[in-house]
Amino acid sequence: MTRWHDFDRYVQDALPGWHCPGVAVAVVRGDEVLYRAAHGLRDVERQLPMTPDTRFAMASVTKSFTAMSVALLVDEGALGWDRPVREAVPELILHDAVATANLTPRDMLSHRTGLPRHDLAAWRLDLPRAEFVKRLRHLRPSAGFRERYQYNNLMYYVMAHVVERVSGQRWEDFVRERIFEPLGMTASNLVPEPPMPDLENALGYRVDRDDDGVARGLIAMPFGAHTEISPGAAGALFSTLDDQIRWLGVHANGGRWGDTRLVTHETCTQMHLPVMVVPAGGPKTALMGNELYAYGMGWSVEPYRGHTVVQHGGNVEGHSLMVGFVPRERTGVVVLTNGARMPLRDALFYEALDRALDLESRDWNARFHGLFDEAFRAMARGKTTATRERITDAAPTRPLDAFNGAYAADGYPDFAVQLEGGELQARLVGSLDWTPLRHLHFDVFEWDVVGFDSRMVVRFLTDEQGSIAAVAVPIEPEVDDATFRRRAIELPADVVRALLGTYDTTLDGLSITIGEQAGTLYATQTASTPEELTAYAFDEHMVGLRFERTRLDFTRSADGIQHLTIKSPGLTLEARRRVDA
8 A cells, every 4th residue: 555545535624624615636756657636625605526627726836838848849949048128029028138138938927027026017908919018128126137036927928028028929829839739638728718617617715814813714715717817828828737747747757748758858958957056945945944946937946755746826816826846856746725815735745756756754734734724813903003103193184085096106007096086085986996095194195905815005296286297106115116107188179178378377478378289289378389188186176287387277157268377487477368359
């Protein structure tokens, strides 16, 4: 009897302790499947069982498929691991000129470009890859090129664009035709939308905990929208246990599964070699004592009890997964769960690996509980503790409706603000839904970032005339706050027509004429050149336009727009519409 005779019981006993609905596990050695089983439920509400055919959202496990798509082109000579990408994609420009000139697939796939995450530049944004590439030049690095490891999804989005340019195919089609079909991965895809409900999909869940960290139930986490760009080549894969057995096998066997050779052994091995050292720390260092971790291309690399383990985890919307192998032993493990950020994933991965490598048992489930049970309690207590110091009796400097509008920063979606039910809300347009802006003091607010379980302190900024002109957002914590400047308000066509005309001021001989050309408003003062105008305010009572340091405030009434107040530093003038004789 092998060490797998009681593994079913080990897995089944572990599930309740983590409040995990279900799990699917497989272990392979060479072309042989040592263990393959599914436990628990894929759908708690309908009490549907987990099976080896259940489809999971594979999250960052997708990165290994993106790396393989590059490997296929490397084998053909169309790309080189260490050839500058701009040879094939000249429009790829980064903020750093040195990085732009020298960037290679190895740099992009090993997270050493100098860019931090910048996740909110693209998260769930409905934008073609080619358009997103044009925005990269605006995203600031936080380290020198090839200086240090910084996990970055964006480079995987861009790598898909590179594959498309070189191959002449959509990246999704390339992966399907060159990877899924040859390996017989018939249940895997990279859909632009979440999977259809009539398929055998694992529904994702997170554990709902009280203020003491005690679990009180499960909350379903629906799939978010998939767009071309995000999660894309960094996390869009849907797959099953049986398909992942094939994927694991091709890597454990150096590019071959059964009679199918996908890439050469040398090319396959390149993805598994350490490229960048990853700083130690966190749960694994605490539990295993490892001080050395690395990242290859689409895979993490780590020492483990005298062996080298190549693996990658993934977390998205109630799915937590891990796929990894020991190259020298041609042995690997797949663990798929439908619980959010579930340490059970890691516990079962290392427990299964110990059994496959015939290592002494360390009961990883108990060890992970020993670390995380207290961590869950600490995190729960932290949510009830005020995280920001507030100045009392420090109201906003302007009425709340003065903060309404869209604010723009190069490289990012617009930051939009609206007043709803007496409270401010914010969102990233086309990316994140509306969530509260909680007032702290003066013009400083705390923004709940939906889907990222984080809060950002945003600061609204005024211009010289006291109007809200911009907002500073710590949208990428590794670099300085991004300043989103207020966009001009788009005025309705009938309002634009109502503004046109000449207004005579109370100063004899001084008038101002409002004209329009190609959709842009201009103001021309007596004996002056035209000045381009932008709208900064608009409601049922007034229309506010500005140029440089001058504001033009038009009063709206039942008679239309007849009155204008001109405000500039040190001067305020009244004007009325000229009536033609």
